[in-house]
Amino acid sequence: MALTDIDVQKQIKHMTAFIEQEANEKAEEIDAKAEEEFNIEKGRLVQTQRLKIMDYYEKKEKQIEQQKKIQLSTMRNQARLTVLRARDNLVLELLRDAKERLSRVVLDVDTYQELLDKLVLQALLRLLEPVMIVRCRSQDLHLVEAAVQRVTPQYMVLCQKHSDIQVDQDAYLVPSAAGGVEVYSGDQKIKVSNTLESRLSIAALEKMPEIRRTLFGSNANRKFFI
Template sequence: MSQIHAMSDDQVNTELRKMTAFIRQEALEKAREIQLKADEEFSIEKSKLVRSETSRIDAEYEKKNTQAGMSQQITKSTLANKQRLRLLSAKQELLDGLFEDAGKQLADKGKKGGQDVLKGLILEGLYALNEKKVTLRCREKDDEAVKKAAEAAKSEYKENMKGKDVEIVVDDKDRLPEGSSGGITITNGTGKIDINNTFDERLKLLETDALPSVRTTLFGENPNRKFKD
């Protein structure tokens, strides 16, 4: 205490200024530490927020990109299916027209008699049945042509079968419909076996049996695979 009382006013002021400067310096250092700590924490939080927001934006973008890709794929698939159906429809329309024209030509052939064709149909039935007697049915308008064709077929059958004869009867009661394309049906002697060699029936068989070849010729399709397009 005696030393303090012994200090002059100038000395006291000097000591006070030193203490004040020291305290100020300590305060500034502490303030800088606090500021650095605050900046560091702010930077960390900011980085977290930036990463979180970036991840959210990336996820949202990926989701929208995936949705856009799916939508594009669906659109492409829909267009492809529509194109496939249009192509299928066009092909079927062409085939229907082709067989329709064939049916008209058969009808015209039937109107003109088509004796050579009738002979071939009768012979086919004779060889298949291999019987002593058969009965033919035809349209009434084809009666004369069928009888002539039957005589020719009978002679050829006998020659090819080494003299085996066959009786051919043309049914004058049970006729084929006049609206049909013509041709014949052949029944064996007991009436239990019937071969349908009408033009309409042969065309139906052609549509089934020759369809793969027709598709190959028209569209270049492989007949060994199922039609897909």
């Protein structure tokens, strides 16, 4: 039985509808698959960027924390140095005050003469040279000459030897010197300084721990004391 045009048209229309339905279903499947892959990729990218952002801010936080530690350490060191400078300045002021007091000691002639005798004898006994030259301030020349005359017999008794002891009348200690003497070997290559400043420096060096302890108290971090 031959198909009429109407039947053919119906079959064609049915087939077309079927093909369109399959095409739509396939398109929906492709869209769904694409949406799923998009969401997966989007989630991956979001997670990656989130991790990058977290890592970036974690590093920033560590950098800031490190900078804070460095700044705090710097501030502590600066504060410590400021305190140490203030302490050193106080010690220097104390030593300057001590030197000023020394300059007043020499005003008492009897006391200063007795001190010069001891300083000259001590320097001679430290040097023990065949020829020794005693140098002093120009204003102390007569006092030092008297000291040399007095202590020379003591020196010879103590060391059991004769030395030529001279008082330098050509060169003197600097005008700013507080007092005392310097004693040189005959060739002036060896010197013993027994000026008031040198004695003060030696005493200050020996007593510095005690001075600092008196002024600033004991160091809490120090475990051993000599």
